Amino acid sequence: MENEKKASVLDLLLRPELPDVRKVLPEKQVEVKRLTELAGEPVVFTLRALTYNETRQIQDKPREDQALSAVLYGCKDPDFRDKRLLDAEKGIVTPLDAIKARLSAGEIDEAYIEIQELSGYLRRTLAEVKNA
Template sequence: MSENLKSVSVLELLLKPELPDVRKVLPEKQVEVPRLSELAGTPMVFTLRGLSYDQVRQVQEKPRSDQAAFGVLYGCVSPKWGDAALLDKTRGIATPVDAIKARLIPGEIDELYMEIQQLSGYLRRTLGEVKNG
């Protein structure tokens, strides 16, 4: 470790303006859902965003069987699953989670949620070990 790094405190580094407030600025990425692209005849690209700490806790409070769908609901920037056009009570699509389950197959829901979890810092190493010496 260089002397320069030792002289700067972690607190000073956390106060740098370059470090975003992750409650407001979270990583995003675009992914394609090939099955839907094939059916639509055009690329079906979703924009995903990592979840905030509070959103992760909200997902964890849901029944285990619905956590992936709620993760997709909270972490999907586009499409907006709560859009009224996707809801149709006469077809049993009363909530945004119903819309997700009606349009996506289970593997797609799970894979989208895995992508959202990665954007949220899960399913990968987020810490590095400090070697003394």
């Protein structure tokens, strides 16, 4: 067994079963309890991880817009870019307005936390190797 050659890290990274995380992003379904109670049936959002580029674009925004932008990028369903969510008469003229009109501040922040976790933040993703 000692003579078996251990695969290099590069060999491991080249394995076809390791996905391209720019294209295959983790997803999660979450229920928005307040909306479920109001609608009388489950209101379930599909959230997805952010790509590296999306994360950087969000980090470049003012702090007060970061959670909203993350929900915009990371909410796969519903798509807050859908023009049916806009209503100029009610002051809902941008997708960010649509998010603020439909979700409470706490719901936006909680969705942001879920999206961050899916993207590899707010948890340890690397482990120190002892005696390497």
